[in-house]
Amino acid sequence: MNIWHKGWRPVLVLILLFVVWEVSCRLFEIPRWLLPSPSQIVLEGAEGWSNYYHHLTATIGLTILGFLIGASVGIAVAVGLHLLPRLREAVYPIIILSQNVPIIVLAPLLVIWFGFGILPKIIVITLVCFFPITVATLDGFKQTSSELSHYMKMAGASKGQIFWKLEWPYALPSIFSGLKISATYSVMGAVISEWLGAKEGIGVYMTLASSSFRTDRVFVAIFLIMILSLVFFTLIVSLERMIVKWKPKGDGKGRD
Amino acid sequence: MTKLLIENISKSFGENQVLDQLSLRVKEAEFVSILGPSGSGKSTLFQLIGGLYSPDSGAISLDGKRINGKTGSISYTPQSPSLLPWRTVLGNILLGGEIVGETDHALALQMIDKAGLKGYENAYPYELSGGMKQRVAFIRSLLSPQSLICLDEPFSALDEFTRLEMQNWLLSVWEEDKRAIMLVTHNIEEALYLSDRIIVLSEKPTHVKKEFVVPFPRPRQASILLSEEFLNWKKKIYNELRVIM
Known part of the structure; x- marks a missing residue:
């Protein structure tokens, strides 16, 4: 409703x-090879299901694996940098720089270094995923209310207690903002990594389609990517609703 | 018996000297109010007792033990209730004990009941009104294992009705608990109504200007608020503060 x-x-x-x-x-x-009409795309999407569904499952698997690894790396990097402020000063600018390296250029290099296995693909997705999470998580830690941390310190809380009882839960909403962005990026990352040379996946399906002028299939692939991104995003949103329960629902206002 | 002893502490932040040779003492089971003009370093005083910073000179001791720069020796309630938004009422109340590793579930529930918060044990802070939040913060203070409670203007954000109600509630709880309480306030009436002794601070750099022993018997009756004697005391302290301001 x-x-x-x-x-x-x-x-x-x-x-x-x-x-x-x-x-x-x-x-x-x-002409159909130049720009297919929506009805032609929908038709191909429905009829070609058996053609592409194994590509779809391959991409879903790769995306989930890559996202889980990317998100873990992102959170771990943020926690590490937060707990070691000196390291943070040294590394933070480099992390930002790393985002300016075009993935499309880096990807073939990764294949040269690590072969055609799953490793270079995971590295691509991780590179795409970890940055929004790291930045959002660090921001969340930084925004921890000084009043609450004063209280915790005066009550005699140790550094570990302050982290687990205050900073970590305080950062959770920010972490989820990062996860939401990364979840959609991870699908893109998976597709790009499949261009590197995979046996199956939406990326492969897309390359095959465009080289054989099956423009309708290219569009099917595009819509599949969009739907997948949306599904992952929704999953993260519902996970957030389950975990972050202390926020007022509805109009966003508390009682006073 | 002396609970808290502060001897000649001074503290500067850069060029700005906040405390200058400040000395005071709080006895066992005593309710002491600290009155002072705003910006007179009252909060700094608490932060020193709480161990967030060390004084530049002088000594702070609790039960005869030196606690300069040592955190965890007092139970502190800041100006705003400072509840953790992701913890329920019960979870917040248990926090103070949890930090030192001893929690008493049954006692917490009993206190919640006594504070009129029954049924709200599992509510999140955003679901509570201002007065209720403050009450939760008090219970958290009372259930913390430390023997000295420091309250930093706990009633300043409440409306007149809620404030009086909360003061009465605090008094009734304290009568049973009889722990040493140090209350920072800038409300003369509040200081008179609640405390055994009032310490008036000077402007910056702050030292103790004057001390008053409040003569009203315990348990305090709300009716004294309108008595002649109360008003006379109020005048006396007001004049003292006016000289400063």
Whole structure:
């Protein structure tokens, strides 16, 4: 009900967009290999299921594995840098720089170094994933209320207690913001890593489709990637709802 | 018997001298209020007793033991309730004991009941009103194992009605518990109504300006708030503070 209430506007825009697309394709008789119409894409999506579903499962598996490793690395790096401020000063700028290395260029290099196995693929996804998580987590730690940390210190809490009882839970909402961004990136990362040379995966399906001018399949792949990203995002959001229970629901306001 | 003894402590932050040769003492089971103009270093005083910083000179001792720069010796309630938002009422109340490694579930539940918060044990702080949050913070203080309770303007954020109600509640709990309490406030009436002794601080650099022993008998009755004697005392302390300000 609520989703329908808020969601009908973007849905309407989307439908309008598809209608314009469909009508233009038919009106100007655009050839299928140049730009397929939405109905052709949907048809291919439905009929070609047996063609691509093993690609889909491969990508889902790779994305989950890569995301889990990337997220763990991201959180671990953030915790490490938070607990060792000197290290943080030294490493933080380099972490930001690492994000300026274009993944597309780096990917073939990784293949040269690590071969065609799963390792270079995981490295690509990790590189894409860890940054938003590390930055968001560090921010969360930094924002810990000084009043609460004064209280904890005066009560005699040790460094470990302050971390586990105060800083970690305080940062959880920020960590989830990072996870949400990374979850959508990880699908992109998986597809890019599959371009490097994989046996199956949406990335492979996409490359095959575009080299054989099956533009409709390229679009099927695009929509699959979008849907996958959305599903992962939703999963993280529901996980957040389950874990971060102390936030007021609804209008976002407490009682006073 | 002396609970807390502060001898000639001074503290500067850079150029800014906050405390200058401040000395005071709190006895066992005594309720002492610290009154002073705003910005007179009251909070700094608490942070020194709490061990967040060390004084530049002088000594702070609790039960005869020196606690300069040592955290964990007092039970402190800051100005705002400072509850952890991800912990329930019960979880927050147990926090003080948890830090030193001893929690008493049954006692906590009993105190919650006594504070009129029954049914809210598993509520999160955002679900509570201002007065209720403050009450939770007090119970947390009372259930912390430390023997000296320091309250930093705990009633300043409450409205008049809630404040009086909370003061009465605090008094009734304290009458049973009889732990030493140090209360920082800038409300003369509150200091008079609650405490055994009032210590007036000077402006910066702060030292003890004057001390008053409050003569009203315990348990305190709310009716004294309107008595002639109470008003006279209020005038006396007000004049003392006016000289400073």
